[in-house]
Amino acid sequence: MIRKLQSAGGKTARSVVIGSTIIATAIGGIGAISDAARAEFFLGESRGSTKINDKPTKFFTTGDIPERPALIIELGENFLGEGNLQQGFELPTGAVWAPALWVFGTLRSAIQTIDTGIGDADRITDWANRFDFFANLQLTATEKIVLGIRPLDKNRGGQFSGYRFEGEANGDDEGFLDFTNANIRTLFAEGDIGSLFPILDPQGTSWLDYGFTVGRQPLIFQDGILLNDTQDALGFVRNNVRLPGVSNLRVSGSWSWDSVNRGATGIDNSGEREGDLNQFGLFTAFDTEFKTTNIDLIYTLDSDDNSADEDGDSLHAGISIAERIGRYSLTWRANGSLAIEDESDVVTDGALLSTELSWTPHGSDDTIWINPFVSLGNFTQAGRENIDGGGPLAALGILYASPNIGQFGSELDNKANDNFGGAIGYQAFWNDHWTNLGLEIAGFKDLGLEDNLQQGFEWQVGVGFQAQQKVTQQSLVQLEGFYALQEGEGDIDVDDDAYGGRLEFLYQF
């Protein structure tokens, strides 16, 4: 029966895909698809001969493959490096620790300009820098402590060290910007109870291998749609729970007690973190023969009668089903938010329904995506990081996502507030996948069903591109650009189209 459904679903999906592809071709001029003809056009590099190579080819060895790129600091033993490993020492718990300190990071530097076309806002052109710097104290393969700082930015739009050539943000005009700091962004420990206390189960035959984590850390669920925040949290996880017909069930639970940044509905995310609430999560993921399903629930307890700044309890839920039907990859998602009491600035009632559909043209590794969505009411995330990730639509299109550096936000508004829309895109690859080009058209329109709290646009439609080129073993450059047509509504005064471009250099230490 399942296979029948798969087959039927495949036909339906194929029809949808063919229809959608016609639109993609008309708009983008790329990706003309004819499934029946099986002769498809693609932009990137060909996969080459279908027939397996019957001639011996050069065996790549040292010289053909570069040396391992060492981290900034490697103490104890090298990260994935050859040589003798430490014997370690045994704790009274029976655990054997062989500490190693690994320091690494990602340095990003971008020159970018953006004009949002909103009201009197100036075009902003800046050179912004960001350094995600981490120290990883590895105690065993399963236990570790991670410390992270971002010494060049303060996790707010515009608060990145660099130089602003034009425009104004946060009270700063043109000139050098210094936002150096030593604030701790990440500090958590994680491990496995069974590995930490082997003395409790020397044989390894009990259900003791519970994973745990505690501390300030990023939490991402439903691809960031439901939760995308850095919080002070405690979590436990159980993998490989057995259920009939299920190949793998993972169940985890969390409690966040501080540093929670509740999802905001406004165009400006306040970024104020709340320390006077509790958030509880229950997350499940399970694999069956054809599907992977995630069901996630988060409850925010923020209605302490003794607190003056309470914002109200809320319930957030998300379900996703990822599957491949024939050659088509599909991810169906439904995410919802519910204010248990009254709606407020940080929680409103709403649902976001979205689908991510993609496939690869025959003969290539290129990919085509069509990601429609509809938002009913005003969906709010359970938690949202100020800079990283962006709003709930960020996962659905390049143009909905912020590059997370400087004043360059997402090209299109990425909130799910009583609107519908989608993204259609194409990504091509060359040079062993070390060169890629993504093209996308995306947009949305207000449904007009709700009285949005702070809705900004009646509609937006944008086109954009994103190109990446690996430059050296540890660096790449990225070039992006976009142009968007838009019309404001409510208290947002949109005077003009939006456009922007950026060039970024990234080095991975």
Place this chain on the structure above:
Amino acid sequence: MKVSTPQSSLRAFAVSLAIGSAMLLAGAMTGKAEAAPATDLHAQSPVIADLAPGSFGPAAAEVQIAEATDGIVNDADAVEEEKDAQSAHDDLFGESRYPSAATCGTCHPKQYEEWAISQHSYAQLSPVYMAINNFLNFSTSSSMGDFCLRCHNQVGANLGESPFISNLERHPTSREGITCVVCHRITKGYNKVSGRLALAEGSLLDPVMGPEGNAEMERVLKDDKYRVVTEEEELGRKIHTEAKKFEPISTPTFCGSCHDVTLFNGFRLEEAFSEYRLSPAADRGVTCQDCHMGKIQGIPSDFDYGPAAVVGGVPTKPRKLSNHLFSGPDYSVIHPGIFPHNADAQQLATLEQWLEYDHEAGWGTDEFEDNVSDDYEFPESWASIDDRYDAREILDIQFERLDFARKKRLEVLRNGYHLGDVKIEEATDDGIEFEGEVKNITDGHNVPTGFTGERVVWLEVTVKDAEGNVVFVSGDRDPNGDLRDLHSLYVHNGELPEDPYLFNLQSKFVVTQGRGGEREAVIPIPYTVTALPIVRPTTLSLVFAGEPTTERNHRKGIEPLGNRWASYEVDGDKLTGKGPYTASIRLNSQMVPVNLITAVQRVGFDYGMSAKDVADAVVEGADILWEKMVTFDVHNESTVSQNATGKAWIEGQLRR
């Protein structure tokens, strides 16, 4: 006997120095080789009794020193001499740090022979593994580093060998993969370290770790008839100073140190141990060792009883003996002169020379040699007909050993998988619908387990009419040897349709796309997200999240004691009217899919093999685990019987 080349002689000499020092006085191992494999699946290794080390065991190294010396005298090339001398020094140095299995085999012939045909001993020699390792590093700026090497070749990793170099250039002990010291020179319980085991360095004379302790070792040391010594400078049969009791070696946790593989970015590649911990078998206290180191591969089957060692021809006291075959789904695709490990083969020729020996052409057989033309060009190494006959003699033994290994592989697989019921939903002129059940009959873990993303276990279903015309097929192969799934190049390139009914228990690696959800990937590198995929420690808690944000394994294995049903429909317009129709339902196993080979062929394969060479050998090694025949009579139901639905009869046929 073949005369070794200078280069090979020096290397052999170096190895022999270490081996020979322990073996010159240990040559009392006698008896005639009886390597013929048992025909019974449950038969034991042919080497337990009357092992003749001259056949494939390490004692052959006794004669190496003299031959190796000949090579040195005849060598005039100073540069090569220097290189060889360095190589010999390296080999000797390596042996003093991590003794070779061949050294251990001197006194532990049973264990050596079992190990020598095992997947553990093949782990580093596999050209498929080598290509995957090199491709992953090629694609990730070498940031995968030694990750794969640490499980496949701990000695090589600890010696500081590059993960990328050919096996032809590796230290002899490094080529042994998961060799004796990888388990028996571990001094601490490291738990789930994904193979990153800190081996205790030491020569043969240093203590070893085992399950039993030192009592018997002490007795041997005190007993003059064994004539053993524990000092380097002493004359006598050198032996370990101590056999330390190491309790973790008998626990599932010890196996889990390699058989639960998680990358530093949180990607859960293998979860056999995690699955086991929640299994009914674990509840009952049945361990990994009970099922995989007993008499029968794959079920708790008790253990052999006998001497753990034969020291100078004198056996030690009988005790429980664990089996070191560790049979599993993998098999060798390389030249039989190289694998299984065979001291005679190593003595006769170098790896490079073995690769030149064309056994498929019949070299060394009367049929070939009696008819070969005078102008047939042999490589210099094999110009001598005597050498070719010597090689053939060795290879005949190798083939028997490989055949034995295959039988044990079938044993463990058949103890894991079962082809259950077949249900006939419809059998009329309008079409045939039926379902086949595949069961996991183990209660210790999923099937497949371990490297599930590349284990192919599938149903091959062919329906024919009474005249033999095929009216339906699923689970068939494309011209490359792949199943017709999305990873088949023929399907990917649109030259063949996907198999809509394919039942395959292979898990699928899935990578996150820049946008557009996920996509299946043969090799899970998230190049759609970044042009610079690079492995660094995870900066969010992936113990908690369970997987990285960029890639995961969509697992499709069957849970312990669980089952899955495969559904098939033959349209009425496909039926020829020439019934009754017969369906052949086969449950097959293949260690990796061909598309894995095509996916990594960019970086080439070791031993000068082409992708097709590797793929053909992979396909040839595929096994039929179970088969059933079903007959559908679409016109006269009354002739159909012995089926749960009463519409067909089913004939179970076990192809043992």
